[in-house]
Amino acid sequence: MSTLNKTYTEGAYFTARLPYDSQRERLWPVLCDYLQRDVPKQGSVLELGGGYCYFINHIQAAERFVLDLYPEIRSYAAPGVTPLVQSCTDLTNFKRESLDVVFASNLFEHLTREDLDQTLAGVRDVLRPGGKLLIIQPNFKYCYREYFDDYTHLQIFTDTSLADLLTVSGFQVEKMIPRFLPFSVKTGGPKWPSLLRLYLTLPWRPFAGQMYIVAKKCGGSLTLMVP
DSSP states (O other), X not given: OOXXXXXXXXXXXXXXXXXXXXXXXXXXXXXXXXXXXXXXXXXXXXXXXXXXXXXXXXXXXXXXXXXXXXXXXXXXXXXXXXXXXXXXXXXXXXXXXXEEEEEEESOXXXXXXXXXXXXXXXXXXXXXXXXXXXXXXXXXXXXXXXXXXSTTOOOOOOHHHHHHXXXXXXXXXXXXXXXXXESOGGGSSOOSHHHHHHHTTOSSOTTEEEEEEEXXXXXXXXXXXXX
């Protein structure tokens, strides 16, 4: 097991960089109300890198799954949520074309390019035709000063580069909000549910350093052109 994977499986990352935050927990019901428009309430949803299960516990869906390398994920998953302690690079325990939505928040920047390619291929395999990948992701273009404050960040993405990667990986970007949320609750922005609800209605969002992307699985088989 790599040193980086041990950082997550043994909980060191969560202790040092991302301890449980009740303030963050209070914001997620509001955020999920916003995201629900892209998540069918009768569908099947998987969250990758779920950590404290903020998203999956509050989104409405008929079937809800969450996975992470962090073993304590089992204690944070709400009733009705199936927690899985495993890597996002291998989704073969899910049936092909069995999910309507896959969600990932602040995950892809922690993966190597090889692991991310495997993850995107797996996501595309488990999504139903027309299924969607929802991503909340730091946008380096707007948070470059703070980006490497997180010692586990391995890759850099902007709204342009991530959209291009998704396109060549067999997805069609349907929605792109380059400035969606603050980089973290530590760097400014709304810290109360009522303020977040107002913030999400603004045409320009101060402190925004994260983007939101909705990418639909394209039909047909994917052929990658290798020069």
